[in-house]
Amino acid sequence: MSYITYALTNVIETLLRLFPFPTKTGLVLIGDPDRMAPVLLTCNYHLTVQRVKRQLTGIDAYLLIATSQGVNVWCSATGGLLTNHSVISVLKTSGIEKLVDHRNVILPQLAAAGVEPRVIRRKTGWSAKFGPVYIEDIKHFLKSGEKDESMRKVQFDVKQRLEMASAWAFPLSVVAVLVVLPFWAEMLLPLTLIIWGLALSIFLPFPLYARWLKHKDKRIGLIFFDFHQGGFLLIIWGLFLAGLAIWSLLSGGFHWEPFLRWAISSFFVMLILSLDLMGSTPLYKSSLHEDRLFSVVIDKDKCRGAGLCHDVCPRGCFQVDRRRHIAAITQAHLCVQCGACIVQCPFDALSFHSPDGRIIPPHAIRKYKLNLMGKRVSKSQ
């Protein structure tokens, strides 16, 4: 794929990021792999596959694409779309077993919420290991065979914030255009600009106000109305209105009617954009998901310090004392409730505890996955 096609794919699919985009599953050869070449696995979200292929340029390897119904690795693993079945199926049916002399496969770390290496080994004999979170680290990982702390953690850097702003702004502006076109056509351009402007001003400065976002509240949705949860968004809206008022004064005439019209429409834009603000970041659980209230609890009697929790936690919440063979949750406030640690623990030493005292045991978290609305349903819809 030429650089221009690759760039174009990235732009178009970033605008449509909120929607699944499946690509062909199976085996792809990267370079000229031999019988000992590494085997990597990813989901069948088209954009992910393109990015993985790009990052693997220059390496000789086998890439397995397992079905996740066209959804990215993390969402599909926590949502029950990328499962043990998807991984087993591609290992057994793609023909990879005839091409390599080893049985080691590297999975993306974020698949850990849905894929269990123990089950894969029992059913196929393949030994699966979790590689880095981001494909950008894969070359380093393949060379050293080790993951350092930074390779384990999710980030929400400028590039990703820009992506999420575009992913929300684009569909919203399409809907706005369709709704507004018949009776307010002259406002199309300004409305689109407002949507993009607000989306960018919400997502780009995210780290500046993230510390004031509260996600442990009982109420779900509409975080906008609570100052503690969406205060910064209200400030952005206020600034926008002030700017609008000043601009109309300077340009020769302030009228209440258009001002109110813009105030109301921009309020709705803001509301929609901030509806799932936290869920659009890799740093927090969606505010629509009940699981955000849960905390991960260690049963000290069961823990034997295997350290898989530490290996798969994308937020660095765990510390493992290798001498005393015990793990501890030292950064509980960072937890995104993805459940990967609970799913992976070989001794079932971890579980979710809800604020009202319910315990959600490991087998339930392995079997029942979150649907889009954060409700646990049995996996794979």
Next chain:
Amino acid sequence: MSYVLMKILESAPSRYDKGINLVTLGRMRQAYACLASRIAKGWMVLDIGCGTGAMTIRAAQRGARVVGIDVNAQMLEIAIKHVEEMRLSSSVELREQGMAELPNEPAGKYDAATASLVFSELSEDERAFALLELRRLLKPGGLLLIADETKPSGLFRKLLFWLLRIPLAALTYILTQLTTNPIERLPETVAAAGFIIEEQHTNWLGNLTLLICRNPAIQG
């Protein structure tokens, strides 16, 4: 808004049967009956991709002992409920397994296998693997009974097919968040795996195909 969305998403699998009926305009029910009529009392039957159990139950009602497998846990829960309601639990075993997860099943265990609307859900690789595995699992001379959505051949039928399919699939998706992917060259694929196609029924439009296939008596 979120409540309505939640309801829609939650109940998608429970509306699977209705969705299938709609997208295939009710033809699946006849197809299940036609396939089931080939199953005899006392047979061991494997129903691959059993979903909510429509075919499993019909096979069990014919007096067969049925193993139903599916990778979708949510659908299996509905299948278990349906089987219990029909009081067929003693002759039906349901498992969360894919076709690649049966290496421990002995060769020649089954008299027949049924596959309704499952080959269209699989990738090409998976389809080829599943057919080979079915050749192993079926007794020599055992039956493979397939019903699936197919793409018609011929320009006129293709055109008509898409004209009908697009609105129907859209409506079904809106109501049930479900869609199917019709496959091309299904009989050829089955024959290439070594099955003998004894009967082939395709409706006039060419979008639903029933295949009655036999595992050759001498393996090879």
